[in-house]
Structure formats: C-alpha cells, structure tokens
Amino acid sequence: MKPANRLAFIKEYYFSKKLQEIKEMQQQGVDVINLGIGSPDLPPPYDAVAQMQLAAKQEKAHQYQSYRGLDELREAFADFYQRKFQVEVNLHTEILPLMGSKEGVMQISMAFLNEGDEVLIPNPGYPTYTSVTKLVGAKPVFYELKEEQGWQPNFSDLEKQDLSKVKIMWLNYPHMPTGAKAGQHLFHDAIAFAKKHDILLVNDNPYSFILNDNPESLLAYPGSKDVGVELTSVSKTFNMAGWRVGAVLGNQENLQHILKVKSNMDSGMFLPIQLGASVALKENEDWFKNLDFLYKNRRIKITELAEKLGCQLEKRDLVGMFVWAKIPNRYKTSEEFSEHILHKHHLFAAPGTVFGSAGEGYIRFSLCVDEATIEKAIKRVES
Numbered sequence: 001m002k003p004a005n006r007l008a009f010i011k012e013y014y015f016s017k018k019l020q021e022i023k024e025m026q027q028q029g030v031d032v033i034n035l036g037i038g039s040p041d042l043p044p045p046y047d048a049v050a051q052m053q054l055a056a057k058q059e060k061a062h063q064y065q066s067y068r069g070l071d072e073l074r075e076a077f078a079d080f081y082q083r084k085f086q087v088e089v090n091l092h093t094e095i096l097p098l099m100g101s102k103e104g105v106m107q108i109s110m111a112f113l114n115e116g117d118e119v120l121i122p123n124p125g126y127p128t129y130t131s132v133t134k135l136v137g138a139k140p141v142f143y144e145l146k147e148e149q150g151w152q153p154n155f156s157d158l159e160k161q162d163l164s165k166v167k168i169m170w171l172n173y174p175h176m177p178t179g180a181k182a183g184q185h186l187f188h189d190a191i192a193f194a195k196k197h198d199i200l201l202v203n204d205n206p207y208s209f210i211l212n213d214n215p216e217s218l219l220a221y222p223g224s225k226d227v228g229v230e231l232t233s234v235s236k237t238f239n240m241a242g243w244r245v246g247a248v249l250g251n252q253e254n255l256q257h258i259l260k261v262k263s264n265m266d267s268g269m270f271l272p273i274q275l276g277a278s279v280a281l282k283e284n285e286d287w288f289k290n291l292d293f294l295y296k297n298r299r300i301k302i303t304e305l306a307e308k309l310g311c312q313l314e315k316r317d318l319v320g321m322f323v324w325a326k327i328p329n330r331y332k333t334s335e336e337f338s339e340h341i342l343h344k345h346h347l348f349a350a351p352g353t354v355f356g357s358a359g360e361g362y363i364r365f366s367l368c369v370d371e372a373t374i375e376k377a378i379k380r381v382e383s
C-alpha cells in the first residue's frame, strides 16, 4: 500500500533504526556499550511502584479513565510546580496530564497549526519538533543555537526575519542536547517576542531536575500564561520513562484546544500509572540529592571517557542527562566519529547531527549507564 504523502517528508526516528543495528551487533556477540540513549536506568521511587501495584488490584483500575487525568495526578503536578518552581496553576483548568511529553508535541501541533503555518525550532534540538511539524503540514523554520552564544536564541536576529506566518516557537530549556540552561533573560525576552508577533511559546521542560541547582519554568515569568504553555514529564525526574506520564500546563483556553485533540486520540491513562506517578511527584529533597549524586559521579567518568576519545568539552556545567562534546578535529563529521567509536571500541554515542545541522562537529554521551560500565568503556579506549 502506498503510504500517505506526509510520510515522504520524514524519516524513521534515528534511534529506532540505530538501536536495531546495535541489537543485531549484540546478537552477533559484540558487546556494544550504549551511551546513546537518555532512558534512565535507575529505579523509580519505591513507593510509586508499590502504589501502582496496589492500585492494579482495584476493581475499577482496568476501565477507561478520564481524558483530563485523575484529580490526584493533577493535584500532584500542581503541588510539584508550586514547590519546585513557585508557580501557581489551577489544578482543574491549567494542567492536562499526557502520556509523556513526546505526545504533547503532536497534540499541541495538531491543536494550533494549520497547513503552511511556520514553526520556530531550535537547531540543534529534539528531532520530534521537526518531524511532527512536517507531519501536520506546517513548515519548520530553524533558529540556530551557537556555542559562543551559550546556545541561546538570538531574538534580534529573529526579528530581522519575516515572522508573519510563525505560529509556534519551540523552546527547550534546560536544552537537549547541549545541556544549556535558560540564561537570565531568555524566558523574559521570549515572552516579549511571542507577544509582539502573536506566537505560541512552548517550553519543553523534561530536564530541569537533573544536575541543575536552579530549576526554572517558563510559567514562573509574568505574562507567560498569556502566550505560552509548558510541557513537563516524570520520565527523567523520577526514572519513569517507560510509564509515559507527563503534562502540559498553561491557560484554560489553550489547554481546552489541546484536550479537544487528546480526547479524540486516547481514552485516558491506566489508573495505577496515574496513582503511582502522583506518589512520585511528592518525593522530598532526598530523592533529588541522591539522583544528583549518582549523575555527578557518572558525569565525571563520562567526561574522562570523552577526553580519552579526544573530544573537547566546554568549561561549564551541563544540565540534564547528557555530555555534549566537540569531536576531535581529524574527523570530518559527527557521524564518521560516531561510527568510528562504534566499530573500533564498540561504544555508541549519538552524533550531533541527529539533532540538526548545527550539531555537526559534536557528539552526545548519555549518563544513563552505571559507573562500572563507563569504567569498562574507558578501559576499552585505553587498551
């Protein structure tokens, strides 16, 4: 059967293909160490799992659930935003739980974009923003992030472009893959820019609680709810990527539009998952300190590995679960370097170009691997 025309504009997700290749290498007996993927290997909070298991025994656990999520889950997200970001949201109207933030990218795009609308997308950035934009028939317009500008958007450059067709601007701070934080003025400037040009700002914020002393939300800034929404997720914060729980927060009107799409696409989230996630969102400071402790040690080791491979790192603390490094000069492309370490050392790390053309010259290592495995990787490079 001939697929729909829209598929001509996108490719299978890079990692979906590459992981298959790695699996085949592993099946042939090659011990590939996968440093490519940001899927937390650490366990979720014990109480969250216990609650999920207990809830699975409830009589009504297996029925369809509300499209808006359980009150308990919305309340837990609202409390979390209050505690961690000092952001007040109305738990009845300003939070919509989602099955991960990735589905939010599609639902927001379907809710707000018409064919031919333009979308400002960071380069480098999360590839889903681009593919979803294309899938809904809108046009990606990339804004380049540069190391020398701290990987921050340059609004004065953007002002020089024709913005009349731009409907959405994707922001993603803390930024993946570079680990950059929103600088002092970023959200403030972004809100003014969005207001002036009638653009919906969407900050995709799944990494605020990994190796970050000062978590920030777009919604903490005055005027943000008038022009923006934010995506959050428990995937990285609580090691629950497979649970598929996130949320979009914003004003009632915008969330209604998103709910219109969502309620036609799924039939609610499994109740035990919602109750388990509600428990995770209540974790106290010890959870975050322990997580940081583990990731800090891993980051030290990954940095050592990257340097042993001849990569160069910026002198700044990276937020999130990746180390973003410059490849050695002798390699022409990121992909060439990534293939080289895969075949020579059996180490996989993601070439920067997976995240866009501005990722050329960089490679991304994941911290979702235990210290012993990173040490093994270091030994392989040394030998």
Ligand SMILES: Cc1ncc(COP(=O)(O)O)c(C=O)c1O
Residues within 6 Å of the ligand: 038, 099, 100, 101, 102, 103, 126, 172, 176, 204, 206, 232, 233, 234, 235, 241, 244, 245, 246
């Ligand atoms: C920038 C960014 N946004 C969203 C996601 C998806 O997260 P979730 O598990 O909440 O769908 C990822 C996952 O890798 C990501 O890197």
